[in-house]
Amino acid sequence: MTAPSGRRSGRRVLSWLLALALLGVVGFVVIRDIGGDQPQPAAPIVVTGVIGSEKLAFFADQRVRDVFRANGLDVRVDPAGSRQIATTVRVDDYDFAFPSSSPAADKLLAERPAARTYAPFSSPMAVATFTPIVDVLTQAGVVAPGTSAFDVHRYLALAAAGTRWDQLPGNTAFPARKNVLLSTTAPCQSNSAAMYLGIASYAANADSVVADPAAAAAVVPAVQPLFRDQGYLPPSTEVLFEDYLSAGMGRVPMALVYEAQYLAEALSPDPVLPAEARLLYPRPTIFSRHTLVPLTPEGDRVGSLLTTDAQLIALAAEHGFRPIDPRAFAEAVRNRGLPEPPTLVDVVEPPSYDTLEGMLTSLGCTP
Amino acid sequence: MAGAVVVALLAGCTSGSPAGPGAGPSGEPVTLRVLAGSELADLGPVLDEAAAATGVRVALDPVGTLDGAEAVVSGAAAADHDAIWFSSNRYLALQPEAQARLGTATDIMSSPVVLGLRRSVAERLGWVGRPVTWAEIAAAAGAEQFTYGMTDPSASNSGFSAVVAVATALVGAGSALTAPQAASTAPALRDFFAAQTLAAGSSGFLQDAYVRRATGADPGEPVDGLINYESVLLAMNAAGNLPEPLELIYPADGVITADYPFTVLAGASEEVRDAYRRLTEYLRTPDVQRTIANRTHRRPAVPGVAPAPSSALVELPFPGQADVVDALLTSYFDKLRRPSRTVYVLDTSGSMEREDRIGALRRSLAGLAGADPSLTAQYRRFRGREEVTLLPFNSLAGNPQTFTVAEDDPGPDRQRIADAGAALQAGGDTAIYDSLESAYRLAERQIAADPDRFTSIVLMTDGENTSGADIAAFRAYVGSLPAQLRGVPVFCVLFGESSTAEMEEVAELTGGRTFDARTVPLAEVFQEIRGYV
Incomplete structure (x- = not known):
């Protein structure tokens, strides 16, 4: 494995430089032609994966595709909720599954033992919002003045009281007759909502990870309304974040997303972040560890490349993910002249898969 | 480059896919069979271009919201479809069985459901250029300051979204409706729905009826506005055939937005999933998103394609939860909406004697009385407070039987209607127009006694007129009707050997429409008509 990828790395760099120089179709044809000149398999092997939706843009990036192609792989992916991946999706149709967190991967692994799994990058849960909302939240004591820290305890107190935006004192910027609630995805389907459940249950459990059925049962009354009161929830974090980007404050005043989704926009050549976009970090937050479970040898190659290929690591950082090696992430942020994201100290672990499942069942999720 | 498949993407993604997706991996064009909302027909040209660009053709199979949801949940949709494409998956997602039936969903475009009002009416109400809430709209509706039309919420998502939005804004507390709130009959809700004077089982009929009434082509009273998708209202303004443009009112307390998720069904083959990926990727390229926005007036789904909305909607x-929605719809139909008055003019001439005719008629009435347990039929039954008259006819109009369905316990009254239907006997000639005139005279007396209802006539005949007044006499009769009867539409069921031309003329003269029960079971047609009465 190591030798061929080393031999190919020179060509990859060349391809990449050419692609930069000769944009679009020209670049594409050139890469293909170069590929044709080299002793490379005529057609790449098609590898299919089912992935958490927030990684779609990464896999769709032509540069990422080119790296895989240079390694003889044509990677095609379908997005699905991480819990769906762990439960209802027919994973037999795929070469790999790439849910967004370790609990979902653990579940898959229990049923489909793989020789190894890959966790090439992670991303903390964050709150995508707007400057006027940050001001209102600061006045309400949820955001510490001048920081990006979102106080989960204070927020839970507001939510528990059924406070509406138009009831917050001094709120003229967003007087919506709607409860102050973080917009989330459906916890029954999507990992980001399950991570939010992890955060909220930690806070509701006197700042301790919920670890047994009794504690889980005790926090359900506190966490259930956070989802139920929102009504219908989007199935994937990708849809939620896109609503945040395109529909604006009225639809999604504050959304619980992956830091990577927001940073990917900020880092892209033509970001489409709203003018007043802001990113907050819940205190505490949880790191979502994106974990690839290989289902075939080809799927294993995808995991291996994501973990070891320097270009893929750099591209993952450009898509806002935090690779295992923090330098790639710091460099991507620095290269775009963005302020370095705050060091997150108040980080907690997600509950185990079984505990999480227990809480989800209490919330009405069917297996 | 058969393999040049790029997956759906975030707008910031720079790939742009200049090489363009080709035909399927095998090089063969693929057709996706898609169960879809009827309003997607306006994407025809975009989908033709998509087929040329991607090799993926889309065959849209139109169906109503609840019928579609039911087909997905039961698994029937998967038998002959690859994907679904409705204005929203929200209702569907509430059904516990649905999740396992659905694969990837990709939002393509969006449009909020809002109120469009004739500009002069919006100005008179002082609603131009300032925020207006649903509460203000309900108050004006209750004070009879304007009228509007909307689609039946069991048939069409725009009406469904309107009912959800109005109830959530008027009785909700700032979070999603609870079951007790959904069952509310708060005065503001009754006020709001009291101003609805035009009902329709489809968005297309609603727009046509609005325009025809506004221009005087239809005998009914003009209506002041419509609740519909922003896109439909903008398109009506752009079509240039309205005597007066519609002012769009975006309620400040909120709307429900359709997000058009194109959704592949679970268990689709790799070929289908690949075609689906290529098609959705194409539909989400910025140029195509702009084309969709320009042609259909819907908002792009991809961020950054359109300027950010100026005001926060x-x-x-x-x-x-499904039980909340069910409680809401039940409350709307049985308690909140303006009650209906329907006169069923039913052919019981000798030609109806066959079991597949009189029997089908009896079963159709039994279905409306509650015998059909399906999701859709549950909202097409005779409703609480409805006034139903059965007027059988042969050589002459027979004895009318009128039933008023109880608001709180509709079951026994529905059963009485079914029993009356079961007692219908066939024999004699076919006096269609004499009987229709009888129905109008009957409606006139009923309207005089109780004016505040939707009044309609449903005509079911299996043959040509063989007795009494003819179509020319009926034409003259309609011309002589007083104003309040001229707005009473006749919905004609084409059945057996009935005269299509005459039935269409009757519908045209009265502002109704025809329904074809020669190719569709009579019971289904009777249910479909319920959306219009």
């Missing part, structure tokens, strides 16, 4: 929470 608040999105109301959509109920997250």
